[in-house]
Amino acid sequence: xxxxxxxxxxxALASSAAAxxxxxxxxxxxxxxxxxxxxxxxxxxxxxxxxxxxxxAAVFVISQDDIRRAGATSLPEALxxxxxxxxxxxxxxxxxxTSRGFADFTTNKLLVLVDGRAxxxxxxxxxxxxxxxxxxxxVERIEVILGPGGTLWGSNAVNGVINVxxxxxxSTTGGLVGxxxxxxxxxxxxxxxxxxxxxxxxxxxxxxxLDREPIELADGSDAEDAWQSGGGGFRMDLDRSARTHxxxxxxxxxxxxxxxxxxxxxxxxFARSVTGPVDLNGFNLLGRWSRQTGEASDLQVQAYFDRxxxxxxxxxxxxxxxxxxxxxxHRFLAGRRHSIVWGAGYRIxxxxxxxxxxxxxxxxxxxxxxxxxxxxxxxxxxxxxxxxAVGSKVEWNSYxxxxxxxxxxxxxxxxxxxxxxxxxSSPVRSPSRLDADIRFIAGGFPTSPPTYLQVRxxxxxxxxxxxxxxxxxxxxxxxxxxxxxxxxxxxxxxxRTLTPGAPFAEDGHVIQxxxxxxxxxxxxxxxxxxxxxxPAPRLQVRGSYTFLDMADTLDADAAAxxxxxxxxxxxxxxxxxxxxxxxxxxxVSLTLSGRYTSPLRNPRVGPYAEADARLGWSPSPRLTLxxxxxxxxxxxxxxxxxxxxxxxxxxxxxxxxx
Amino acid sequence: MALLKHPRRCRSLAALSxxxxxxxxxxxxxxxxxxxxxxxxxxxxxxxxxxxxSGGSEAAGDLVICVLGHDPFGxxxxxxxxxxxxxxxxxxxxxxxxxxxxxxxxxxxxxGDRRSEIEPWLSDLSDRPVLTVGxxxxxxxxxxxxxxxxxxxxxxFEVNLDALRHSGVKxxxxxxxxxxxxxGEAAR
Numbered sequence: 115x116x117x118x119x120x121x122x123x124x125x126a127l128a129s130s131a132a133a134x135x136x137x138x139x140x141x142x143x144x145x146x147x148x149x150x151x152x153x154x155x156x157x158x159x160x161x162x163x164x165x166x167x168x169x170x171a172a173v174f175v176i177s178q179d180d181i182r183r184a185g186a187t188s189l190p191e192a193l194x195x196x197x198x199x200x201x202x203x204x205x206x207x208x209x210x211x212t213s214r215g216f217a218d219f220t221t222n223k224l225l226v227l228v229d230g231r232a233x234x235x236x237x238x239x240x241x242x243x244x245x246x247x248x249x250x251x252x253v254e255r256i257e258v259i260l261g262p263g264g265t266l267w268g269s270n271a272v273n274g275v276i277n278v279x280x281x282x283x284x285s286t287t288g289g290l291v292g293x294x295x296x297x298x299x300x301x302x303x304x305x306x307x308x309x310x311x312x313x314x315x316x317x318x319x320x321x322x323x324l325d326r327e328p329i330e331l332a333d334g335s336d337a338e339d340a341w342q343s344g345g346g347g348f349r350m351d352l353d354r355s356a357r358t359h360x361x362x363x364x365x366x367x368x369x370x371x372x373x374x375x376x377x378x379x380x381x382x383x384f385a386r387s388v389t390g391p392v393d394l395n396g397f398n399l400l401g402r403w404s405r406q407t408g409e410a411s412d413l414q415v416q417a418y419f420d421r422x423x424x425x426x427x428x429x430x431x432x433x434x435x436x437x438x439x440x441x442x443x444h445r446f447l448a449g450r451r452h453s454i455v456w457g458a459g460y461r462i463x464x465x466x467x468x469x470x471x472x473x474x475x476x477x478x479x480x481x482x483x484x485x486x487x488x489x490x491x492x493x494x495x496x497x498x499x500x501x502x503a504v505g506s507k508v509e510w511n512s513y514x515x516x517x518x519x520x521x522x523x524x525x526x527x528x529x530x531x532x533x534x535x536x537x538x539s540s541p542v543r544s545p546s547r548l549d550a551d552i553r554f555i556a557g558g559f560p561t562s563p564p565t566y567l568q569v570r571x572x573x574x575x576x577x578x579x580x581x582x583x584x585x586x587x588x589x590x591x592x593x594x595x596x597x598x599x600x601x602x603x604x605x606x607x608x609x610r611t612l613t614p615g616a617p618f619a620e621d622g623h624v625i626q627x628x629x630x631x632x633x634x635x636x637x638x639x640x641x642x643x644x645x646x647x648x649p650a651p652r653l654q655v656r657g658s659y660t661f662l663d664m665a666d667t668l669d670a671d672a673a674a675x676x677x678x679x680x681x682x683x684x685x686x687x688x689x690x691x692x693x694x695x696x697x698x699x700x701x702v703s704l705t706l707s708g709r710y711t712s713p714l715r716n717p718r719v720g721p722y723a724e725a726d727a728r729l730g731w732s733p734s735p736r737l738t739l740x741x742x743x744x745x746x747x748x749x750x751x752x753x754x755x756x757x758x759x760x761x762x763x764x765x766x767x768x769x770x771x772x
Numbered sequence: 773m774a775l776l777k778h779p780r781r782c783r784s785l786a787a788l789s790x791x792x793x794x795x796x797x798x799x800x801x802x803x804x805x806x807x808x809x810x811x812x813x814x815x816x817x818x819x820x821x822x823x824x825x826s827g828g829s830e831a832a833g834d835l836v837i838c839v840l841g842h843d844p845f846g847x848x849x850x851x852x853x854x855x856x857x858x859x860x861x862x863x864x865x866x867x868x869x870x871x872x873x874x875x876x877x878x879x880x881x882x883x884g885d886r887r888s889e890i891e892p893w894l895s896d897l898s899d900r901p902v903l904t905v906g907x908x909x910x911x912x913x914x915x916x917x918x919x920x921x922x923x924x925x926x927x928x929f930e931v932n933l934d935a936l937r938h939s940g941v942k943x944x945x946x947x948x949x950x951x952x953x954x955x956g957e958a959a960r
Contacts, residue, residue, distance in 0.1 A: 143812040144852045148950050151816065152928055154809050177842075177889065254842075284847050285867055313854060314847040353847040357805060406805050590887060593914065646888050651895035654888070697892070701872060735873035771869070 170503055170523035170535040172198065172260040172586055172600035172642060178281075181250050183695050183705045185728040185742035185767060187294055187302050189246045189256075193276065194709070196258040197598075197658030198642035200689065202711075202753040203760055206326045206339040207244040207371065210684075210754055213260045213274035214602065215638040215664040217684040219756075223272035223543050223578075225263060229280055229363060230441075231400055231418050232268055236463040236482060237433060239270055239546040245394055245422065247343050247367050249304035249322050251290055251769070254281040260642060261602055262539040262582050265488055265505045265521045266455065272541045272580055273604070273638070282361070283308055283316040283351040289772040296742075296765030300325040315352035322346065330750060332757040338389050343369030357406035366397035375429040378472040378566075380623075384558030390428035396421050411446035429472045435465035451497075456489040466547065474553040476571070482512040482547070490521075501525045513545040514577050531590040538584075542577040549575040549610065549630055556628070565617065565624040572630045579607045594648045601641035609634025609666060610679040633676045636666030652697040660689040683716025684754070701732040714755070722751045740767040807845050809927045810881075810920055811852035817903060817918065818858045818879050820944035824901050834864040836876045840893045842883030843867060844907075849881075871896040882906040882916060890914050901940040905929075912955060917941070921952060928952040 143154070174196045186192040190209040194201045200217050202210045212221040222239035225232065228248065234241050256278050263271035287308040294302040301323070308318030326341040345367030352360045374389040400418035407413045417440040425432040443457035466479040490505025506520035521539035528534075552571040559565040586600035611633040617626045640662040647655040664682040693707035708725040725747050730740040742765045745751060750759040818835055835858045839845060853863040868874040874893075880902050882893045890906060894915045897904060904916040911919035912932035917939060919930045930953040936943060948954055 143808055144815055144856060146812060148813070148816050148820070148947065151809060151812055152926060152950055154926060179841075179889075179892075282843075282846055284850075285843050314851055351846070353851070359846070593887065596888065648888070648891060651891065651898075654892075697871075732870060732872055735868070735870065735875070 168501075168525065168527070168533065170501075170525045170537060171263070172584070172598070172602075174198070174258045174260075174598075174644070176256040176258065178254055181253060181256075183703065183728070183730075184693075184707065184726070185705070185730075185740055185765070186250060187299065187765075187767075189248065189250070189278065190243055192250055192253070192256060193258070194691075195693075196256070197644035197691065198260040198600075198660050199258060199274070199276075200660075200685065200711075203758075204754045204756055205337060205373075205758045206329050206341045207343075207369075208339075209243040211241070211243065211276075212685075213258075214604065214640065215662055215682065215685040216273060216680065217754075218681060219754075222546065223270065224274045224276065225268055225271035226276045226278075227268070228278045229361075229400060230402060230416050231398060231420060232270075232439070232461075233420075234270055235422065236435060236437065236546060237467070238548040239543060242394075242422070242424070244341075244343075244369065244371075245367065245396060245424075247322055247324060247345050247369070248278075248280070248347075248365065249292070249306065249320055251292055251304060252280050252286055252306060252318070252320065252349075254279050254285075260600065261537075261584055261604075262521065262541040262580065265507045265519055265539065265541075266490055268459070269484060269486065269509060269511075269544055272543045272578070280349060280363075283318045283349045284310075284314075284353075286318045287316050290769065291772075292767070292769045294742075294765050294767045296763060298327050298761055298763040299765060300327060311350065311352065315350065317348060317350040319348045320346060330759045330761060332752075332759065337758055338372045338374055341369065341371040343367060343394075359404045361402040362400070364397065364399040366395075368393075368395040370394070373426065373428075375426075376472075377429040377470075378555035378558070380471060380558075381564065382558070382560050384560075384564075384566075388428045390426070393425040395423050407444075407446075412444070414441075414443045416441045427470070429470060431467050431469040431473060433465065433467045435463060437461060437463045448491075451494040453492040453494075454489065455492075456487070458485075458487040460485045469553070472555050475547055475551040476553050477551065480547065480551065483510075484512070484544075485510045499527055501527075509542075509544065511544045513550055513573075513575065517542050517544060517577055533588045535586045535588075536584060538582070540579070540581045542579050544577045545575045547571075552630070559626075561624065563619075563623045565626050567626050567628065569612065570627050570629045575610075575630055576608050576632045578609050578632070581605045581607075596646045598644045599641065601639075603637065603639040605635075605637055606666070607635045608632040609636060611668065611672065611676050612679055613673045613676040630679075631673070631676060633669045633672035634666055634678050634680055635669060636664065636680065636682070638662065638664040640664075654695045656691075656693045656695075658689075658691045662687055662689075681716060684714050686712045686714060686720070688712035703730045704728070705730075711753070717755045719752055719755055722753065723747060724751060736771045738767075738769040740769075741765070742767060805848070806922070806927065807848050808852070811845055811849045813920070813927065813929070814849070814879060814881060814905060815853055815856060815858070815863065817905065817943070817947065818863065820947045821879065821903050822942040822944075823878055823903075824940040833861065835861045836864050836866055836878050838866045838868055838874060838877035838880040838902075840868060840874065840877075840880050840882045841889055844883055845881075874902075877902050879903045879905065882911070887914050890916065898938065903939065903941045903943075904935065909953075918951075930955065 176195045180195050181192045190201055193199055199213050210217050216223050220238050220240040226241050259275040263275035267275050287310055290306045292304045304322045306320040310316050323344045328336040328338055328340040331337050347365035349363035354360055371392045372389055373392050376385055377388045378385050398420040402416040404414040420437040423434045439461040441459035445455040448454050461484040464481045467475045486509040488507035492503045494501050503523040509517045519541050523537040526534045550571045550573050554569040555566050556569050557567040582602055582604035584602040588598050590596045611631045612628050613631040615627040615629055617624050642660045644658040662685055664685050666678050666680045668676055689711050691709045696704045705728040710723045713721045724745045726744050728740055728742045732738045744763050745760055746762055750761050752759050850865050856863050882890050884890050891914055905918045906916045907920050909919055912930050915935050917932055917935045921928050931951040932955055
């Protein structure tokens with residue numbers, strides 16, 4: 115799991131590293147005989163995310179096999195494989211992704227990490243899914259946690275964590291070329307080549323290019339959101355010794371599209387719809403150093419730099435954000451029963467928005483800081499049967515100062531095939547630039563001088579808070595059937611609301627302010643059931659069902675005129691999925707999957723049911739061909755408000771390894 | 773304005789004192805990372821195994837150890853086998869991505885801790901002379917031949933004789949004697 119580092123902790127790090135100097139004996143082990151090996155003591159730090167069966171949270175892992183079998187070509191498509199996530203597509207390259215409610219055009223309560231790099235934007239605490247153009251061929255797994263991850267994971271882990279882990283370069287030597295061509299996604303190509311570095315390291319390089327058609331609008335015209343993007347990157351892994359591992363990786367991308375947006379005008383009619391170009395680019399560089407520092411102890415230091423530029427001239431303007439982040443994590447056993455993990459981190463985000471008449475930030479440019487530290491103790495109360503984990507994170511941010519995020523989790527394993535768990539946790543969603551500094555013209559009135567309705571950020575915006583109780587069960591009911599159940603009730607407070615204020619004059623016009631406030635509260639309750647059934651060795655059936663009950667209200671003492679900013683009507687009450695995978699003779703495989711989403715209620719969209727299919731054939735180990743059909747049941751369907759209709763589409767996929 | 777309903781929340785810095793916990797826990801030890809030990813075991817299993825048709829000694833070519841599915845070894849396994857031979861045969865590590873690529877495997881470590889990850893590989897290998905090794909008792913339960921188990925901070929292993937017999941690979945009694953548990957019809 116992961117964390118961020120305070121500079122103050124670097125001293126502790128340096129002394130830990132020095133104290134841990136040890137002889138390297140790695141090579142000599144190979145000379146030992148069986149009898150001797152059986153006596154060698156090992157380090158045995160438990161690694162939470164890798165041991166899903168023991169996790170005290172609703173965790174699902176999407177493996178590389180799962181991604182390949184589904185024929186997924188983008189990260190959001192792959193995320194549809196996780197039970198309990200709500201993934202809706204809003205346009206050619208725009209998505210709304212959340213868990214446990216709070217779906218919106220800009221969801222802001224999810225922490226998304228790619229190899230330890232947080233990819234949610236400090237501008238609005240949400241993810242620009244369109245900039246995530248990584249090739250999925252090199253993804254090892256995607257860990258999805260439904261619910262709070264506030265203590266061990268970074269900031270913003272309120273109702274879920276998505277952790278994308280790419281394969282080490284040592285596992286991807288050789289070449290790979292993937293070409294996917296079809297309707298809607300004209301072409302989507304990736305190329306990768308990896309080569310060994312010395313005896314114990316490797317490096318790979320990749321490049322990718324994507325060209326998408328525009329999406330259709332309700333009246334049959336196109337949304338003019340055609341999309342082209344290209345990018346490349348590398349990952350290098352080196353084992354400096356048997357215990358020390360070094361990773362260096364980076365990506366760069368550029369994309370261009372068009373979007374149709376509402377633009378505010380200074381004079382009547384005060385607003386119009388306008389289509390204009392969107393240009394994105396960015397790059398990141400990350401280094402990670404980890405070391406087994408001794409018996410049941412390891413230490414990891416990670417630092418990254420990430421630059422994101424988006425130029426959306428009509429309406430929004432040009433945003434450029436640079437993020438620097440450094441983190442430290444250390445775990446060790448204390449006595450026989452305590453496994454302790456602690457860490458610290460520091461992140462600086464610098465940048466802002468060269469705004470337009472419609473949208474601006476005040477101040478336009480700003481540097482914000484986030485420092486945090488956490489500790490969690492996993493205590494084995496009854497060996498192999500009952501475990502308790504308690505911990506907290508303390509975070510300091512530029513907006514609200516100090517935030518505490520405690521949690522307690524309990525696991526009961528009555529037998530190796532059954533695990534029950536429960537948790538009580540309290541994460542926060544700390545403010546973004548949008549909450550604190552936005553200036554957005556939402557409308558105008560033809561008074562003299564004109565009056566503008568302006569949404570204004572609030573420097574005193576407090577963090578949105580959640581207290582959530584969870585229960586879960588995970589069982590292997592037979593060798594062929596496993597089940598995962600989880601349920602939760604979350605109490606939200608300090609939710610974002612909008613409160614009108616008194617009009618005032620500014621620069622020759624009148625501003626009717628609507629200020630962002632914290633007068634909302636509400637609940638989100640529900641659960642997810644997921645099963646995996648293997649009726650025959652080459653046949654796998656997966657099913658999932660998610661229920662959600664979500665509502666919000668205003669505080670009794672909310673200022674007059676306050677309106678909620680949360681829309682539970684965008685989160686479906688029911689979601690269900692069913693998938694079948696069959697490995698047939700002759701290197702042929704078949705994947706069929708269907709999904710159902712109950713209607714969104716405000717505004718009303720759906721319900722819809724859709725189905726995907728993939729038929730794959732590997733005539734040789736080096737070559738895989740596949741035909742993929744997506745959203746096959748209807749000629750077109752909409753998943754979210756905004757009149758964007760997704761077509762039925764087909765794709766040919768070719769993957770060649772050498 | 774009446775907007776500023778809640779003052780900023782201030783909390784105690786006392787939580788930072790939790791850092792004091794880290795002062796201990798860092799001592800000099802002789803312990804080894806788990807997968808270094810397991811890599812050494814794989815080499816030993818290969819030494820004490822006989823594949824059908826090979827007569828156990830004079831087969832030509834490399835001895836191929838595969839890592840299938842999740843790879844917990846990283847470069848550790850490659851380093852462990854580098855320059856080693858088994859009965860005169862050089863040892864090579866492969867990481868096949870699918871069943872078709874797994875053709876040359878003689879000893880296969882199947883990674884992953886869920887049956888759903890393990891079983892497809894085991895069924896792919898079930899009709900071939902491959903010695904399958906994996907993590908945990910659930911691996912032998914699922915039909916793998918040898919499952920590593922960690923007992924008292926040492927790495928031991930369990931053997932599923934039925935799976936072993938079905939694969940056609942023969943293991944020296946020396947290996948079986950060291951197994952912490954031997955299961956299967958043949959053991960009863």
